Amino acid sequence: MMLYIFVPLCALFTFSQQVTSAEKCVCELTNSEQAFPHDELSAVEDNASECNSEITARKTLELDSLLLGLDRRLPQLLEDVSMLEREDDQDLYGVLSLQVIENELKDIKQLMDKLNSTTMRDQHLTIGATKQLEEAKAEMQELEKYDTMQVVRRQEANMRLKRDLDQCKNGHNHIIQPTQPPRRNCPHGEFVNITGPRVYTAGEYPGSYKYGAWGRDPQPEVGKENWYWLVMMTASNRYSNYVRLYSSLSSIIVGVSVPGNVLIHSSNPTTNTIQGPNVVLFSGALYYNCYNQDAVCRFNLTSKTITTVKLPKGTRFNSKGNFCHLDECYPFTDLDLATDESGVWVIYTTTQDYGNLVLTKVEDDESPTLGQTWNTSVYKQGVTNTFMACGVLYATRYINKEMEEIFYSLDTVTGEEKFNLGIFLKKMSPNIYSLNYSPVDQMLHAYCDSFMVSYKVLFE
Known part of the structure; x- marks a missing residue:
């Protein structure tokens, strides 16, 4: 062992011995190798x-x-x-x-x-x-000359050998399993067309509130199966602080509100009141864009409690990611809430998605959370509205004052996007500010310049 250590030391160093006196011996150690340039290696690491x-x-x-x-x-x-x-x-x-x-x-x-x-x-x-x-x-390459023992080269050779062995092993054992395309379970079939309008009414306040939303609860509480809800933007066409309930469709048409308003807050707007018209009701709770936040609020109509869930960092809000057409954008439509047979969804856009639509499932609970997310390749400001039906996202665009087109879809099961649906809605007013699909009766409820309109959704 002593000899094994001594030989390489002799190769690297030169010893000289000088006797200055009978009692004292001095040894000089000279390194024949260049000092390793640690500063240069550190600079390379910083650049990398x-x-x-x-x-x-x-x-x-x-x-x-x-x-x-x-x-x-x-x-x-x-x-x-x-x-x-x-x-x-x-x-x-x-x-x-x-x-x-x-x-x-x-x-x-x-x-x-x-x-x-x-x-x-x-x-x-x-x-x-x-x-x-x-x-x-x-x-x-310059630093390699300091590797006199060729440690790096041996490590590289060992890594190549290990990689070749792994490839050989995987090549013998890997068996490709047959794959089946994912299948959806929609109780109605494939969405093919829209007919109507079936309902067209100005309700209680004809011409008073331009922006709003209305519809039915897809999962109503017992005894409220026939109820309808209405939310109108009562402050600056942007904000609201209550949801109005009707016991039947005829009540909403003739403008008789029973049981009436459920108040979120006495002030409007304030913390956690409604911002923007794209709201939905599901399982006795109202989902909407929280005031002045990139977040979804859930207001329980029975307990009057509010819980919130923040959307991903970079989400556009406060009228920075609206629905638009060539002539105008619809203010404070950054977040669009939607319901279908499976629950609640939120449609929005983010800075990192360059303005394209993003779809996220909202897990319905007293404290809602965000579920799976889908990124799309459709630009949000080229869209006027969205809705969900049977796990498929649909988007509309403005054609003219009389016509709107459902032109786009994203299937959340297969991930397939389509841009050529060509399903047209005959409008009763130039602008549709919200669209809500009701899986209870397969109706599409639109709020248009203070008018409430509904269409029948046809499935194959």
Whole structure:
């Protein structure tokens, strides 16, 4: 053992012995190897850490999302233009088709602008990262000469050997399991069309409250199966502090409210009162955008208690992520609450999703929580409204003062997006400020410039 240690030391160091006196011996130790440059290694590590912080997987996902949206919109635009060329009758159809194409061109232009800015930013990052990598490679190659014992090379060889062994092992044992496409269980079948309107009424306050929402509770309490609810934006077309209840459809049509108002707060607006018209009632609780918050409020109509759940960081609120069409945006429609056979959903957008729609399941409880989330490739400001039916998200867009189109869907089971549904709603007023689907009777309830309108949803 002593000899094994002594031999490499002799290779590295030179000893000289000098006797200065009979009682004293002095040894000089000279290192024949260069000192390891720790400062240079630390600089390389710092550069690598900086590069990792600047280039992340999220930046790649942002670009992929924009490209996916563009890839799906361009074929649809080509198909719509071709159809217009084939079937233009110079009358109503031509006007509708041109309006659809104009909306699609606007969406594509917004996507292209974002794609160009994102591409330019990524190009600068790529140039800088390439230079950093080349410098780091050169510096690491320079540092390799200090590895006189070839420790690094042996480690690399061992890693290659381990990787080859793992590949060999997995190649013999891996069996591809057959996969089946996910299937949905919708009691009604596939949503194919809308008929109506079936109901058209100004209610108690004709022309008084432009923004609002109405509908039925999909999971009502016992004895309240036929009740309807109404929420009107009573302050600045933006805020409300109560929900109004009606014992039947005829009561809401003739404007007789029994049992009347359930008050959330005496002030309007204030903490946890309603902001924006996109509200829903489910299982005896009202879900809505909390006042001045990126959060969903749940108001229990029986206990009068309020609980909240915050949405992800970056969620747009306070009228920064509204529904829009070419002529205007609908203020404070950042959050859209929806119900269907399975419960409550919230539709919104975030800064990290570049304004595209985001769908999240809200787990219904006294203290609601957020469940699974789906990201879409449809731009929110190119949409006028959304609703849920049988686990599928549907989006509408403005065609003209008489017509709205359900043009988009996202299946939450398969993840499939469609941009060419072509289901049209005949409007009784130019703007639809809220849409609520009722799974109790398969009706779609719309609130339009203070009018309440309902349509029958047809399933295959």
